[in-house]
Amino acid sequence: MLKILIVDDEVLERTALTKIINNPSEDVIVIGEAPNGRLAIEMAEEHRPDIIFMDIKMPGVDGVQAVKAIRKIDSGIRFIMVSAFNTFEYAKEVMQQGVKEYILKPSRKKDILAAVERVSGEIREERKLREEQQSLRENLDRAVSIAQKEWVSSVLVNQVQDITFDEWGQLLGVEITSGYIMLFSLRPRGITDLSAGEKNNWYLWLKDTLNSVVITQEMIVGPLTDSQVPVLFLYKKATEKVHFKTSAQTVIDHLNRLFDQKGFAAELRIGVGLPYNHAQELNKSYHEALMALQYLVKTPNRRYLFAVKQGAIELPTISGVLEIEKKLLEAVRQGDVNQVLFIFESFATMLADEPKIKGSLVKKSFDELFILVSRMLHDLGISYERTPAVEDSEDIIAIFEKGKAHLLAVVHHVQVWRNNHAKGMLHKAKEFIENHYADSITLELVAEYVELSPFYFSKLFKDRFGMTFIDYLTEIRITHAKAEMVDPGKSLKEICYSIGYKDPNYFSRVFKKHTGLSPTEFRKATVD
Numbered sequence: 432m433l434k435i436l437i438v439d440d441e442v443l444e445r446t447a448l449t450k451i452i453n454n455p456s457e458d459v460i461v462i463g464e465a466p467n468g469r470l471a472i473e474m475a476e477e478h479r480p481d482i483i484f485m486d487i488k489m490p491g492v493d494g495v496q497a498v499k500a501i502r503k504i505d506s507g508i509r510f511i512m513v514s515a516f517n518t519f520e521y522a523k524e525v526m527q528q529g530v531k532e533y534i535l536k537p538s539r540k541k542d543i544l545a546a547v548e549r550v551s552g553e554i555r556e557e558r559k560l561r562e563e564q565q566s567l568r569e570n571l572d573r574a575v576s577i578a579q580k581e582w583v584s585s586v587l588v589n590q591v592q593d594i595t596f597d598e599w600g601q602l603l604g605v606e607i608t609s610g611y612i613m614l615f616s617l618r619p620r621g622i623t624d625l626s627a628g629e630k631n632n633w634y635l636w637l638k639d640t641l642n643s644v645v646i647t648q649e650m651i652v653g654p655l656t657d658s659q660v661p662v663l664f665l666y667k668k669a670t671e672k673v674h675f676k677t678s679a680q681t682v683i684d685h686l687n688r689l690f691d692q693k694g695f696a697a698e699l700r701i702g703v704g705l706p707y708n709h710a711q712e713l714n715k716s717y718h719e720a721l722m723a724l725q726y727l728v729k730t731p732n733r734r735y736l737f738a739v740k741q742g743a744i745e746l747p748t749i750s751g752v753l754e755i756e757k758k759l760l761e762a763v764r765q766g767d768v769n770q771v772l773f774i775f776e777s778f779a780t781m782l783a784d785e786p787k788i789k790g791s792l793v794k795k796s797f798d799e800l801f802i803l804v805s806r807m808l809h810d811l812g813i814s815y816e817r818t819p820a821v822e823d824s825e826d827i828i829a830i831f832e833k834g835k836a837h838l839l840a841v842v843h844h845v846q847v848w849r850n851n852h853a854k855g856m857l858h859k860a861k862e863f864i865e866n867h868y869a870d871s872i873t874l875e876l877v878a879e880y881v882e883l884s885p886f887y888f889s890k891l892f893k894d895r896f897g898m899t900f901i902d903y904l905t906e907i908r909i910t911h912a913k914a915e916m917v918d919p920g921k922s923l924k925e926i927c928y929s930i931g932y933k934d935p936n937y938f939s940r941v942f943k944k945h946t947g948l949s950p951t952e953f954r955k956a957t958v959d
Contacts, residue, residue, distance in 0.1 A: 433551055434462045434478065438471040438497065439486040439513065444536070448484055448513075451543050459547060468492030468500075475501045480508060482550055487514040498530065509550045513538065563933070566871075607649065610665040610713055611706040613679065614720035617658045618698045625697060630658055633695060637686075644685040648678065654884070656806045659724075661717060666706070675706045676737060683735050700727045701735035721799055756800055760807055763838065766846040771838055779831045797834045804841060813848050856881040857895050860888070861903070868907045869931045874900045908932070909945045916954045923950045 435452055437445045449461045462478055465471040469492045475483065483501070487494035498510055511532040532546045617633050619625050625633075634655040641650060641662065653661040664679070683701055690699045702724030704716030719738035727736050755778045762770035778800075860881045864872065877900065878888035892900050908930040915926045924935050932938040943949045948956065 433459045433481040433554060435459055435547070436463050436465065436471065436474055436478065436480040436483045437461055438465045438468070438483060438489075438494070440466050440489045441486075442466070444486070444513075448538075448543065451540050452547060459551060468494060468497030471497045472500045472504070475508065476504050479505055481554055482509045482511065482547070484511050484513055487512055502529075509554060511546050511550060606667055607665045608667070609706045609708050610663060610710070610716070611675065611679075612704040612713060612716040612720045613662045613664060613682075614702040614704070614717070614724050615660045615662065616700045616702070616724055617695070618700060620697060625658065629695075629697070630655060633697070634660060636693060640686060640689055641682070644682055644689075656809050661720070663713065679703055679737070687734060699734065700724060702727065703735065703737045705738050718799060721802065725798060756803065759800070759838075760803060763804060763842055763845060764807060766842055768839065768842050768846075771842050772835075775835055775838055779834075797830060800834075801837065804838070808841070808845075813845065856883065857892060860892065861896075864900075864904055865907060868904060868911065869929060872904065872931065905941060905945060909942060912938075912942060912950070913946075913953070913957075916950065916957060923954070926950070 437448050439445045445464045452461055463474050465474050467489050485494045510530045512530055515536040534542050534546055638652050649665040651663040702720040704720035723736040723738045727733055759774045762774055860877050863880050875885045878885040911930050912926050915921055927935045927938040939950055
């Protein structure tokens, strides 16, 4: 409902305008009348009308002065000027204020209603455009948030290959020269584990708090897995790397103080990896942060720990291990037993070949690997809580055997899931797409519907059906568009909106790319 204010020094004129406007339309309503410009300014500030009928010639503050003053209060208010004087100077003055509508007294009913309709139409179009732009901004923010989480997930499993800090910098709009991982962990104070709600509340708090305390660095918060959250910090300037520990310490101190004030029934632990100059090396920083976090378990009085070069806390920096871990994770994800056995042997051999290898160091490497496996299973939506019971005192061969047995059990579980659960979920996803193709459907929405992470849903969907989610959605929409074009009573714009597109021009481009013909050409060829 659009609100209208009537401003005129003649009471009969105000009454007549109110009666004409209020009677025929349910979309507009007169919310007040003012006899002069001064009162009009006060009422405009109080009621914020959408449209003001403004008489030009009034005693005291005239219509032109009132328009100028009201514009400063709310530039979105539209004016329809009313005057008995048909002079160029009056028209020129109000046009300079952006006023487009000007009607003469005595005003005819149809002229008044036509002016209201024109201005109302402009207001509705502007509101619709703002809503669409807001929706686009929200969708873009959501997409960027998802993409950023996937960046962090890619770092964790060492899938960052083709993107550089320069390219990340272009996407973020800043110059990125180095980065590191900070890993946050929430641990219960007692023996009772934290509930999913408590973990999620902490995750939301962590994101909001980091956004408020991190100023000099770019930051991307990764997904919550179990009770851990990886956060990628990116430096904007090369010189800042020199102050890495100082800036990281500032973030940690702020966070710990705010965490204590919040009163969570849990303990916060933070592991910090080293900074690296190349995006492909960030996985090392994650491993260092993870091992620093694991070391904190043995030192209950410490709340955070910075990784160091190999030595002080026995953080493993074994050459080549990261690449093998990446291949091993992919083989587990595919449920490929032979590949898992082959790659695991390489992994075990590489560890065993290290000089002065210790059982405790092998156990740490295996713990790290199993955490990565657990994270991957979680992202896939696979429930598998068992972990191998490996003791520090066991010899290397026993540790290897237990590790192999655990991986084989995981692979078997993945095989069952892929053959049954995943297959059913992907077909469920296809049905959802087919039933909701006309809605504002997104990859994240469908992934959430089938309870998979967007990253793995996208991968599984393409593996299973040989095409991406967006390609399948487009194919469904274009198929329905072709069917509807048979009906000559439907306009192309109607068809565009009915299949889920909001922009007819974009629909036309997609249709031509998919079929080789524009919608008009296709319809003509079909009808002929």
